[in-house]
Structures are given as structure tokens and as C-alpha cells.
Amino acid sequence: MQPDRAQQEQGRKYRMTKGAGAGDWILPGNDGKTLWRLMTYEDGPSHGVEGMEKDRLFWGVWKFIGRIESGRAIDLADFSNWDFWEGNLDSRAEAIAAVVKLSTEEES
Secondary structure (H helix, E strand, C coil): CCECHHHHHCCCCECCEECCCCCEEEEECCCCCCEEEEEEEEECHHHCCCCCCCCEEEEEEEEECCCCCCCCCCCCCCHHHEEEEEEEECCHHHHHHHHHHHHHHHHC
16 A cells, blocks of 8 residues: 555545445555455434434444554454544544544544
8 A cells, every 4th residue: 555645645644445335445554554444334213213203324443453464454343453443423524534533532
């Protein structure tokens, strides 16, 4: 994953790559060690959430907690290595902003 000049100017060192399907993106942290996943998911009354009129799509942020081994692909279908960090976000841009905020908090 190579740094991208436009993303560096916006505070990001690495570019996002497509994950396993629609609404699934992988974003390396600026520290070069952390791996974030931004994904859409459905939530609402049919999922046990009260106070919502109907189901809808949200964006969420997960952090990879497994071990990253050089030369080995990460199984994106296996969610046991992904820890949920933030959700109910309305857009991918909000999810990216959440990753930047979470990354900054971790560095502090």
C-alpha cells in the first residue's frame, strides 16, 4: 500500500481499498500497523432497535485485532478478527472521519 499525495495533504498516508463486497472498504491506519474496516450494515426495528420507523443502512467502523502476517491475505469473511468501534454513521465520509478521530485518540 503506497502513500497517495492527495491523501497525505488531507491527513491520510494510505488509500482505501475495496473489501469483500459493496459498501466494504479497508483503510490502513497512518501508523502503518492498524487496519480499519468501513462497512455498511442494516439496522432498525426488524433487528430489535426501538424508536426507528423502519430499517435503514448505516456505516460502521471495525478495527482488525488479529495478527497480520506478511504475505498472507486476511480472510474478510471471518469477522472474529474485527472489533466493532463505531456505528450508526450516515455516510462513508463520516466513517472516515471517525477513523481519523479514533486513530488520533489511540496515539494520545
